[in-house]
Amino acid sequence: MFQLHKLVLAPGPRILAGPLSLGLDPRQGLLLRGASGSGKSSLLRLMAGLARPRGGSITWQGLSLEGRLAEHRLIAHMVDQRPLLKGASLRESLCLGLSLRGLALPSEDQLQEGLRQLGLDLPLDQDPSRLSGGETLRAALLRGLLLPLDLLLLDEPTAGLDEAAANLVMSAVMAAGRPPVVVVSHEERWAEACAQRFELRQGALHEN
Amino acid sequence: MKTEGVAELGMLGLGLAFLLALAPLWVFHDMRLPLGKQLLGALARMVLQLSALGLVLEVLFRVNHSLLTVGWLLVMQGAAAHTILSRTGLKLPGLPLMLLAVLCAGGGTVLAYCLAVVVRPHPLLYARYAIPLGGMILGNSMNGITLALEKQSARLLGAEGRREWDLLLGLGASVDEARRRFSSGALRLALLPTLNTTATIGLVSIPGMMTGQILGGSPPATAIGYQMMIMLAILASVSLSAWLALRLLHWRLVDREGLFRGEAGLPETPSVN
Numbered sequence: 001m002f003q004l005h006k007l008v009l010a011p012g013p014r015i016l017a018g019p020l021s022l023g024l025d026p027r028q029g030l031l032l033r034g035a036s037g038s039g040k041s042s043l044l045r046l047m048a049g050l051a052r053p054r055g056g057s058i059t060w061q062g063l064s065l066e067g068r069l070a071e072h073r074l075i076a077h078m079v080d081q082r083p084l085l086k087g088a089s090l091r092e093s094l095c096l097g098l099s100l101r102g103l104a105l106p107s108e109d110q111l112q113e114g115l116r117q118l119g120l121d122l123p124l125d126q127d128p129s130r131l132s133g134g135e136t137l138r139a140a141l142l143r144g145l146l147l148p149l150d151l152l153l154l155d156e157p158t159a160g161l162d163e164a165a166a167n168l169v170m171s172a173v174m175a176a177g178r179p180p181v182v183v184v185s186h187e188e189r190w191a192e193a194c195a196q197r198f199e200l201r202q203g204a205l206h207e208n
Numbered sequence: 209m210k211t212e213g214v215a216e217l218g219m220l221g222l223g224l225a226f227l228l229a230l231a232p233l234w235v236f237h238d239m240r241l242p243l244g245k246q247l248l249g250a251l252a253r254m255v256l257q258l259s260a261l262g263l264v265l266e267v268l269f270r271v272n273h274s275l276l277t278v279g280w281l282l283v284m285q286g287a288a289a290h291t292i293l294s295r296t297g298l299k300l301p302g303l304p305l306m307l308l309a310v311l312c313a314g315g316g317t318v319l320a321y322c323l324a325v326v327v328r329p330h331p332l333l334y335a336r337y338a339i340p341l342g343g344m345i346l347g348n349s350m351n352g353i354t355l356a357l358e359k360q361s362a363r364l365l366g367a368e369g370r371r372e373w374d375l376l377l378g379l380g381a382s383v384d385e386a387r388r389r390f391s392s393g394a395l396r397l398a399l400l401p402t403l404n405t406t407a408t409i410g411l412v413s414i415p416g417m418m419t420g421q422i423l424g425g426s427p428p429a430t431a432i433g434y435q436m437m438i439m440l441a442i443l444a445s446v447s448l449s450a451w452l453a454l455r456l457l458h459w460r461l462v463d464r465e466g467l468f469r470g471e472a473g474l475p476e477t478p479s480v481n
Contacts, residue, residue: 048378049377050374050377050378050467051467052467067465069465069466069467070377070382070383070465070466073377073378073380074380077378077379077380078378080371080375083375084371084372084375086372086375096379097379097380100376100379100380100381100385101380143379147379147380
Protein backbone atom coordinates (compact mmCIF):
# COMPACT_ATOMS: atom_id res chain seq x y z
CA MET A 1 0.00 0.00 0.00
CA PHE A 2 1.16 3.49 -0.86
CA GLN A 3 -0.04 6.39 1.25
CA LEU A 4 0.34 9.84 -0.26
CA HIS A 5 0.30 12.72 2.16
CA LYS A 6 -0.04 16.22 0.67
CA LEU A 7 2.22 15.03 -2.13
CA VAL A 8 3.26 17.65 -4.69
CA LEU A 9 4.43 16.49 -8.13
CA ALA A 10 6.86 18.93 -9.73
CA PRO A 11 9.74 17.29 -11.57
CA GLY A 12 10.52 20.55 -13.38
CA PRO A 13 9.87 24.20 -12.63
CA ARG A 14 6.09 23.73 -12.95
CA ILE A 15 3.84 21.99 -10.44
CA LEU A 16 2.03 19.16 -12.26
CA ALA A 17 -0.26 17.91 -9.52
CA GLY A 18 -0.95 18.10 -5.83
CA PRO A 19 -1.30 18.29 -2.99
CA LEU A 20 -2.44 14.65 -3.21
CA SER A 21 -3.54 12.81 -0.07
CA LEU A 22 -4.86 9.28 -0.53
CA GLY A 23 -4.05 5.60 -0.37
CA LEU A 24 -3.13 3.54 -3.44
CA ASP A 25 -3.34 -0.24 -3.39
CA PRO A 26 -1.47 -2.08 -6.16
CA ARG A 27 -2.15 -5.58 -4.81
CA GLN A 28 -4.84 -6.35 -7.42
CA GLY A 29 -3.27 -4.10 -10.04
CA LEU A 30 -3.36 -0.31 -10.03
CA LEU A 31 -3.84 1.69 -13.21
CA LEU A 32 -2.84 5.34 -13.58
CA ARG A 33 -4.30 7.28 -16.47
CA GLY A 34 -4.26 10.90 -17.53
CA ALA A 35 -3.33 13.23 -20.34
CA SER A 36 0.36 13.51 -21.23
CA GLY A 37 2.11 15.93 -18.92
CA SER A 38 -0.38 15.28 -16.12
CA GLY A 39 2.33 13.77 -13.91
CA LYS A 40 1.74 10.02 -14.30
CA SER A 41 5.35 9.17 -15.04
CA SER A 42 6.57 11.52 -12.31
CA LEU A 43 4.35 9.74 -9.78
CA LEU A 44 5.75 6.43 -11.01
CA ARG A 45 9.32 7.68 -10.54
CA LEU A 46 8.47 8.69 -6.96
CA MET A 47 7.01 5.24 -6.35
CA ALA A 48 10.23 3.71 -7.74
CA GLY A 49 12.43 5.69 -5.38
CA LEU A 50 14.09 7.52 -8.28
CA ALA A 51 12.92 10.99 -7.24
CA ARG A 52 11.79 12.94 -4.23
CA PRO A 53 8.49 14.83 -4.02
CA ARG A 54 8.65 18.62 -4.13
CA GLY A 55 6.40 18.66 -1.10
CA GLY A 56 4.59 16.24 1.18
CA SER A 57 5.52 12.62 1.62
CA ILE A 58 4.92 9.13 0.32
CA THR A 59 4.91 5.96 2.41
CA TRP A 60 5.11 2.31 1.35
CA GLN A 61 3.79 -0.33 3.80
CA GLY A 62 3.64 2.34 6.50
CA LEU A 63 7.25 3.56 6.13
CA SER A 64 8.15 6.90 4.59
CA LEU A 65 10.44 6.61 1.56
CA GLU A 66 12.42 9.68 2.63
CA GLY A 67 15.91 8.55 3.63
CA ARG A 68 15.14 4.97 2.52
CA LEU A 69 15.25 5.39 -1.25
CA ALA A 70 18.17 3.00 -1.80
CA GLU A 71 16.42 0.28 0.24
CA HIS A 72 13.15 0.89 -1.54
CA ARG A 73 14.81 0.58 -4.95
CA LEU A 74 15.75 -2.99 -4.04
CA ILE A 75 12.09 -4.03 -3.79
CA ALA A 76 10.51 -1.69 -6.35
CA HIS A 77 11.51 -1.50 -10.00
CA MET A 78 10.21 0.70 -12.78
CA VAL A 79 10.31 -0.26 -16.46
CA ASP A 80 10.63 2.86 -18.57
CA GLN A 81 8.54 3.82 -21.54
CA ARG A 82 11.65 3.73 -23.72
CA PRO A 83 13.91 1.49 -21.71
CA LEU A 84 17.68 1.33 -21.93
CA LEU A 85 19.38 -2.04 -22.34
CA LYS A 86 23.00 -1.95 -21.20
CA GLY A 87 25.54 -4.63 -21.90
CA ALA A 88 27.42 -6.34 -24.68
CA SER A 89 24.89 -9.16 -25.06
CA LEU A 90 21.19 -9.67 -24.43
CA ARG A 91 22.10 -12.17 -21.70
CA GLU A 92 24.19 -9.55 -19.91
CA SER A 93 21.47 -6.90 -20.13
CA LEU A 94 18.77 -9.27 -18.89
CA CYS A 95 20.91 -10.25 -15.90
CA LEU A 96 22.19 -6.77 -14.98
CA GLY A 97 19.81 -6.32 -12.04
CA LEU A 98 20.60 -9.75 -10.66
CA SER A 99 24.37 -9.30 -10.99
CA LEU A 100 24.19 -5.84 -9.36
CA ARG A 101 22.48 -7.50 -6.40
CA GLY A 102 24.99 -10.35 -6.35
CA LEU A 103 22.26 -12.94 -6.94
CA ALA A 104 22.51 -16.23 -8.83
CA LEU A 105 21.98 -15.86 -12.57
CA PRO A 106 19.33 -17.90 -14.42
CA SER A 107 20.31 -20.60 -16.90
CA GLU A 108 20.19 -20.12 -20.66
CA ASP A 109 17.00 -22.21 -20.79
CA GLN A 110 15.31 -20.13 -18.13
CA LEU A 111 16.15 -16.94 -20.00
CA GLN A 112 14.94 -18.37 -23.31
CA GLU A 113 11.73 -19.52 -21.64
CA GLY A 114 11.19 -16.02 -20.17
CA LEU A 115 11.71 -14.47 -23.60
CA ARG A 116 9.33 -16.98 -25.22
CA GLN A 117 6.59 -16.16 -22.70
CA LEU A 118 6.79 -12.58 -23.93
CA GLY A 119 6.69 -13.66 -27.56
CA LEU A 120 10.41 -13.15 -28.20
CA ASP A 121 12.72 -15.57 -29.94
CA LEU A 122 16.17 -14.01 -29.78
CA PRO A 123 19.72 -15.36 -29.43
CA LEU A 124 21.15 -14.50 -26.02
CA ASP A 125 24.43 -13.27 -27.47
CA GLN A 126 22.61 -10.68 -29.58
CA ASP A 127 23.75 -7.07 -29.33
CA PRO A 128 20.87 -5.49 -27.33
CA SER A 129 21.23 -2.12 -29.03
CA ARG A 130 20.06 -3.76 -32.28
CA LEU A 131 16.65 -4.80 -30.95
CA SER A 132 13.50 -3.10 -32.23
CA GLY A 133 11.44 -0.83 -29.97
CA GLY A 134 8.91 -3.54 -29.14
CA GLU A 135 11.62 -6.13 -28.49
CA THR A 136 13.51 -3.71 -26.23
CA LEU A 137 10.34 -3.00 -24.25
CA ARG A 138 9.71 -6.69 -23.61
CA ALA A 139 13.36 -7.50 -22.87
CA ALA A 140 13.39 -4.71 -20.27
CA LEU A 141 10.20 -6.12 -18.78
CA LEU A 142 11.78 -9.57 -18.50
CA ARG A 143 14.84 -7.96 -16.84
CA GLY A 144 12.44 -6.61 -14.20
CA LEU A 145 10.44 -9.83 -13.87
CA LEU A 146 13.66 -11.74 -13.06
CA LEU A 147 14.20 -9.63 -9.92
CA PRO A 148 12.88 -10.51 -6.47
CA LEU A 149 10.48 -7.56 -6.10
CA ASP A 150 7.56 -6.42 -3.95
CA LEU A 151 6.41 -3.93 -6.55
CA LEU A 152 6.64 -3.57 -10.32
CA LEU A 153 6.04 -0.19 -11.93
CA LEU A 154 5.31 -0.13 -15.66
CA ASP A 155 5.19 2.96 -17.85
CA GLU A 156 3.16 2.21 -21.00
CA PRO A 157 4.23 -1.46 -21.10
CA THR A 158 2.23 -2.35 -24.21
CA ALA A 159 2.42 0.87 -26.23
CA GLY A 160 3.26 0.08 -29.83
CA LEU A 161 2.94 -3.70 -29.42
CA ASP A 162 0.62 -5.75 -31.60
CA GLU A 163 -2.42 -7.47 -30.09
CA ALA A 164 -0.73 -10.86 -29.59
CA ALA A 165 2.42 -9.42 -28.00
CA ALA A 166 0.38 -7.11 -25.75
CA ASN A 167 -1.69 -10.06 -24.51
CA LEU A 168 1.46 -12.05 -23.72
CA VAL A 169 2.89 -9.10 -21.78
CA MET A 170 -0.30 -8.68 -19.80
CA SER A 171 -0.62 -12.33 -18.87
CA ALA A 172 3.05 -12.47 -17.87
CA VAL A 173 2.64 -9.42 -15.62
CA MET A 174 -0.69 -10.46 -14.08
CA ALA A 175 0.24 -14.15 -13.63
CA ALA A 176 -0.09 -15.69 -10.16
CA GLY A 177 2.98 -15.20 -7.99
CA ARG A 178 3.97 -11.91 -9.66
CA PRO A 179 4.55 -8.84 -7.49
CA PRO A 180 1.85 -6.14 -7.21
CA VAL A 181 1.90 -3.88 -10.23
CA VAL A 182 1.28 -0.20 -10.97
CA VAL A 183 0.66 0.48 -14.64
CA VAL A 184 0.57 3.75 -16.54
CA SER A 185 -1.34 3.13 -19.75
CA HIS A 186 -3.97 4.54 -22.06
CA GLU A 187 -5.09 1.12 -23.16
CA GLU A 188 -8.43 -0.36 -22.22
CA ARG A 189 -6.96 -3.84 -21.69
CA TRP A 190 -5.21 -2.65 -18.50
CA ALA A 191 -8.39 -1.01 -17.19
CA GLU A 192 -10.04 -4.41 -17.30
CA ALA A 193 -7.12 -6.16 -15.62
CA CYS A 194 -6.56 -3.71 -12.75
CA ALA A 195 -8.78 -3.57 -9.68
CA GLN A 196 -7.95 0.07 -8.88
CA ARG A 197 -8.07 2.76 -11.54
CA PHE A 198 -7.10 6.39 -11.05
CA GLU A 199 -7.00 9.31 -13.43
CA LEU A 200 -4.72 12.30 -12.96
CA ARG A 201 -6.83 15.25 -14.06
CA GLN A 202 -6.32 18.96 -13.35
CA GLY A 203 -3.71 18.25 -10.72
CA ALA A 204 -5.78 15.75 -8.73
CA LEU A 205 -6.22 11.95 -8.63
CA HIS A 206 -9.77 10.75 -9.37
CA GLU A 207 -10.80 7.13 -8.84
CA ASN A 208 -12.84 5.65 -11.68
CA MET B 209 78.51 14.91 -10.84
CA LYS B 210 80.68 15.89 -13.78
CA THR B 211 79.30 18.82 -15.72
CA GLU B 212 80.51 19.48 -19.20
CA GLY B 213 78.41 22.62 -19.47
CA VAL B 214 75.81 23.42 -22.04
CA ALA B 215 76.51 25.02 -25.41
CA GLU B 216 74.83 28.42 -24.98
CA LEU B 217 72.33 29.19 -27.71
CA GLY B 218 72.99 32.89 -27.82
CA MET B 219 70.59 35.45 -29.29
CA LEU B 220 71.58 34.67 -32.87
CA GLY B 221 71.13 30.91 -32.43
CA LEU B 222 67.75 31.36 -30.78
CA GLY B 223 66.66 33.73 -33.52
CA LEU B 224 67.61 31.13 -36.12
CA ALA B 225 65.60 28.52 -34.18
CA PHE B 226 62.52 30.66 -34.74
CA LEU B 227 62.98 30.16 -38.48
CA LEU B 228 61.57 26.66 -37.85
CA ALA B 229 58.16 28.32 -37.36
CA LEU B 230 58.17 28.90 -41.14
CA ALA B 231 57.53 25.16 -41.65
CA PRO B 232 54.08 25.03 -40.03
CA LEU B 233 53.22 28.40 -41.57
CA TRP B 234 54.04 27.05 -45.02
CA VAL B 235 51.97 23.87 -44.37
CA PHE B 236 49.00 25.94 -43.19
CA HIS B 237 49.30 28.11 -46.28
CA ASP B 238 49.43 25.13 -48.61
CA MET B 239 46.40 23.46 -46.96
CA ARG B 240 44.50 26.78 -46.68
CA LEU B 241 44.28 26.13 -42.93
CA PRO B 242 43.46 29.36 -41.06
CA LEU B 243 45.73 28.46 -38.14
CA GLY B 244 48.49 31.01 -38.78
CA LYS B 245 47.12 33.56 -36.32
CA GLN B 246 46.72 30.89 -33.66
CA LEU B 247 50.29 29.71 -34.18
CA LEU B 248 51.70 33.23 -33.86
CA GLY B 249 49.58 33.81 -30.77
CA ALA B 250 50.81 30.55 -29.25
CA LEU B 251 54.42 31.45 -30.02
CA ALA B 252 53.99 34.90 -28.49
CA ARG B 253 52.54 33.34 -25.34
CA MET B 254 55.38 30.84 -25.23
CA VAL B 255 57.99 33.57 -25.42
CA LEU B 256 56.28 35.70 -22.77
CA GLN B 257 55.48 32.86 -20.37
CA LEU B 258 58.87 31.21 -20.59
CA SER B 259 60.71 34.53 -20.23
CA ALA B 260 58.62 35.33 -17.17
CA LEU B 261 59.27 31.84 -15.82
CA GLY B 262 62.98 32.32 -16.44
CA LEU B 263 62.98 35.52 -14.39
CA VAL B 264 60.95 33.91 -11.59
CA LEU B 265 63.18 30.84 -11.48
CA GLU B 266 66.31 33.03 -11.39
CA VAL B 267 64.93 34.75 -8.30
CA LEU B 268 63.59 31.54 -6.71
CA PHE B 269 66.87 29.68 -7.16
CA ARG B 270 68.97 32.61 -5.94
CA VAL B 271 66.84 33.29 -2.85
CA ASN B 272 66.10 29.55 -2.32
CA HIS B 273 63.80 30.14 0.66
CA SER B 274 61.34 27.38 1.57
CA LEU B 275 58.41 29.77 1.98
CA LEU B 276 59.02 31.32 -1.43
CA THR B 277 59.28 27.87 -3.03
CA VAL B 278 56.04 26.68 -1.42
CA GLY B 279 54.40 29.96 -2.43
CA TRP B 280 55.41 29.41 -6.05
CA LEU B 281 54.13 25.80 -5.96
CA LEU B 282 50.78 27.18 -4.75
CA VAL B 283 50.74 29.68 -7.62
CA MET B 284 51.32 26.76 -10.00
CA GLN B 285 48.39 24.88 -8.41
CA GLY B 286 46.19 27.91 -8.83
CA ALA B 287 47.12 28.15 -12.50
CA ALA B 288 46.45 24.42 -12.94
CA ALA B 289 43.03 24.71 -11.28
CA HIS B 290 42.20 27.71 -13.47
CA THR B 291 43.21 25.80 -16.61
CA ILE B 292 41.06 22.81 -15.63
CA LEU B 293 38.07 25.08 -15.05
CA SER B 294 38.38 26.88 -18.36
CA ARG B 295 39.08 23.72 -20.36
CA THR B 296 36.18 21.72 -18.90
CA GLY B 297 33.82 24.71 -18.88
CA LEU B 298 32.32 23.41 -15.64
CA LYS B 299 30.50 26.04 -13.65
CA LEU B 300 29.78 24.71 -10.21
CA PRO B 301 30.00 26.82 -7.08
CA GLY B 302 32.82 25.57 -4.88
CA LEU B 303 34.58 23.76 -7.71
CA PRO B 304 37.71 26.00 -7.78
CA LEU B 305 38.39 25.29 -4.11
CA MET B 306 37.68 21.60 -4.62
CA LEU B 307 40.24 21.48 -7.44
CA LEU B 308 42.88 23.21 -5.34
CA ALA B 309 42.28 20.64 -2.61
CA VAL B 310 42.50 17.80 -5.14
CA LEU B 311 45.79 19.11 -6.58
CA CYS B 312 47.20 19.55 -3.06
CA ALA B 313 46.13 16.10 -1.95
CA GLY B 314 47.15 14.33 -5.16
CA GLY B 315 50.13 16.27 -6.55
CA GLY B 316 51.30 17.77 -3.27
CA THR B 317 51.50 14.46 -1.42
CA VAL B 318 53.38 12.75 -4.23
CA LEU B 319 55.83 15.66 -4.54
CA ALA B 320 56.39 15.62 -0.78
CA TYR B 321 57.10 11.89 -0.93
CA CYS B 322 59.59 12.30 -3.78
CA LEU B 323 61.43 15.10 -2.00
CA ALA B 324 61.39 13.78 1.54
CA VAL B 325 61.86 10.07 0.88
CA VAL B 326 63.42 9.59 -2.56
CA VAL B 327 65.61 12.58 -3.50
CA ARG B 328 66.26 14.05 -0.02
CA PRO B 329 67.98 17.29 -1.10
CA HIS B 330 69.35 19.77 1.47
CA PRO B 331 67.36 21.77 2.29
CA LEU B 332 64.32 19.62 1.62
CA LEU B 333 62.58 22.36 -0.32
CA TYR B 334 65.60 23.15 -2.48
CA ALA B 335 63.97 25.17 -5.25
CA ARG B 336 66.11 23.58 -7.96
CA TYR B 337 64.41 20.22 -7.20
CA ALA B 338 61.00 21.16 -5.83
CA ILE B 339 59.95 23.48 -8.66
CA PRO B 340 60.74 21.35 -11.74
CA LEU B 341 59.48 18.12 -10.12
CA GLY B 342 56.35 19.91 -8.89
CA GLY B 343 55.79 21.36 -12.35
CA MET B 344 55.90 17.98 -14.05
CA ILE B 345 53.68 16.33 -11.46
CA LEU B 346 51.13 19.16 -11.48
CA GLY B 347 51.10 19.51 -15.26
CA ASN B 348 50.31 15.84 -15.79
CA SER B 349 47.76 15.78 -12.98
CA MET B 350 46.09 18.80 -14.53
CA ASN B 351 45.72 16.99 -17.86
CA GLY B 352 44.43 13.85 -16.17
CA ILE B 353 41.86 15.72 -14.10
CA THR B 354 40.70 17.67 -17.16
CA LEU B 355 40.16 14.48 -19.20
CA ALA B 356 38.35 12.74 -16.35
CA LEU B 357 36.08 15.66 -15.49
CA GLU B 358 35.27 16.44 -19.12
CA LYS B 359 34.20 12.88 -19.82
CA GLN B 360 32.35 12.42 -16.56
CA SER B 361 30.44 15.69 -16.51
CA ALA B 362 29.33 15.23 -20.11
CA ARG B 363 27.92 11.86 -19.09
CA LEU B 364 26.40 12.88 -15.78
CA LEU B 365 24.81 16.05 -17.09
CA GLY B 366 23.60 14.66 -20.43
CA ALA B 367 20.14 13.16 -20.85
CA GLU B 368 21.42 9.75 -21.92
CA GLY B 369 23.78 9.54 -18.96
CA ARG B 370 21.00 10.44 -16.54
CA ARG B 371 18.89 7.63 -17.97
CA GLU B 372 21.75 5.22 -17.49
CA TRP B 373 22.28 6.41 -13.93
CA ASP B 374 18.58 5.92 -13.16
CA LEU B 375 18.72 2.47 -14.73
CA LEU B 376 21.61 1.37 -12.52
CA LEU B 377 19.87 2.67 -9.39
CA GLY B 378 16.54 1.30 -10.54
CA LEU B 379 18.03 -2.17 -10.96
CA GLY B 380 19.22 -2.08 -7.37
CA ALA B 381 22.80 -0.79 -7.62
CA SER B 382 24.01 0.96 -4.46
CA VAL B 383 25.02 4.57 -4.99
CA ASP B 384 28.68 3.54 -4.59
CA GLU B 385 28.35 0.74 -7.13
CA ALA B 386 26.60 3.04 -9.61
CA ARG B 387 29.32 5.66 -9.16
CA ARG B 388 32.06 3.09 -9.71
CA ARG B 389 30.46 1.77 -12.89
CA PHE B 390 29.78 5.27 -14.06
CA SER B 391 33.21 6.77 -13.59
CA SER B 392 35.54 3.90 -14.44
CA GLY B 393 35.58 5.02 -18.08
CA ALA B 394 36.55 8.56 -17.12
CA LEU B 395 39.35 7.35 -14.87
CA ARG B 396 40.62 5.07 -17.63
CA LEU B 397 40.66 7.98 -20.05
CA ALA B 398 42.62 10.09 -17.56
CA LEU B 399 45.25 7.40 -17.03
CA LEU B 400 45.68 6.09 -20.56
CA PRO B 401 48.10 8.76 -21.86
CA THR B 402 50.39 8.28 -18.86
CA LEU B 403 50.18 4.49 -19.11
CA ASN B 404 50.99 4.61 -22.81
CA THR B 405 53.94 6.94 -22.24
CA THR B 406 55.22 4.72 -19.44
CA ALA B 407 55.07 1.63 -21.64
CA THR B 408 56.78 3.15 -24.68
CA ILE B 409 59.21 5.50 -22.99
CA GLY B 410 62.75 5.31 -24.30
CA LEU B 411 61.85 3.39 -27.45
CA VAL B 412 61.59 6.43 -29.65
CA SER B 413 61.36 9.61 -27.70
CA ILE B 414 63.71 10.63 -24.96
CA PRO B 415 61.50 12.39 -22.43
CA GLY B 416 61.93 16.10 -21.84
CA MET B 417 63.37 15.78 -18.37
CA MET B 418 66.05 13.34 -19.53
CA THR B 419 66.85 15.47 -22.55
CA GLY B 420 67.34 18.42 -20.25
CA GLN B 421 69.55 16.53 -17.84
CA ILE B 422 71.65 14.98 -20.59
CA LEU B 423 72.06 18.35 -22.33
CA GLY B 424 72.96 19.74 -18.92
CA GLY B 425 75.80 17.23 -18.69
CA SER B 426 74.41 14.59 -16.30
CA PRO B 427 75.51 11.01 -16.98
CA PRO B 428 72.69 8.99 -18.64
CA ALA B 429 72.44 6.69 -15.61
CA THR B 430 71.53 9.61 -13.35
CA ALA B 431 69.06 10.95 -15.90
CA ILE B 432 67.44 7.52 -16.21
CA GLY B 433 67.03 7.18 -12.45
CA TYR B 434 65.30 10.55 -12.24
CA GLN B 435 63.14 9.72 -15.23
CA MET B 436 61.91 6.48 -13.62
CA MET B 437 61.10 8.31 -10.42
CA ILE B 438 59.22 11.02 -12.27
CA MET B 439 57.16 8.50 -14.27
CA LEU B 440 56.18 6.73 -11.04
CA ALA B 441 55.36 10.07 -9.43
CA ILE B 442 53.22 11.07 -12.40
CA LEU B 443 51.36 7.74 -12.37
CA ALA B 444 50.69 8.10 -8.66
CA SER B 445 49.64 11.70 -8.84
CA VAL B 446 47.44 11.40 -11.95
CA SER B 447 45.55 8.39 -10.60
CA LEU B 448 45.10 9.87 -7.14
CA SER B 449 44.02 13.30 -8.30
CA ALA B 450 41.72 12.10 -11.10
CA TRP B 451 40.10 9.63 -8.69
CA LEU B 452 39.65 12.34 -6.08
CA ALA B 453 38.30 14.85 -8.61
CA LEU B 454 35.74 12.32 -9.84
CA ARG B 455 34.62 11.54 -6.29
CA LEU B 456 34.23 15.20 -5.51
CA LEU B 457 32.30 15.85 -8.73
CA HIS B 458 29.91 13.05 -7.83
CA TRP B 459 29.56 14.28 -4.31
CA ARG B 460 28.81 17.74 -5.65
CA LEU B 461 26.19 16.55 -8.17
CA VAL B 462 24.59 13.51 -6.55
CA ASP B 463 23.29 13.18 -3.01
CA ARG B 464 23.66 10.31 -0.52
CA GLU B 465 20.60 8.55 -1.92
CA GLY B 466 21.80 8.78 -5.50
CA LEU B 467 19.48 11.59 -6.62
CA PHE B 468 20.80 14.61 -8.46
CA ARG B 469 21.05 17.56 -6.14
CA GLY B 470 18.55 20.23 -7.05
CA GLU B 471 16.20 17.66 -8.55
CA ALA B 472 14.00 17.61 -5.47
CA GLY B 473 14.10 21.31 -4.72
CA LEU B 474 15.36 23.79 -7.24
CA PRO B 475 14.82 22.72 -10.83
CA GLU B 476 18.14 24.23 -11.91
CA THR B 477 20.83 21.69 -12.63
CA PRO B 478 24.36 22.90 -13.18
CA SER B 479 25.24 23.61 -16.77
CA VAL B 480 28.19 22.72 -18.95
CA ASN B 481 29.05 24.72 -21.98
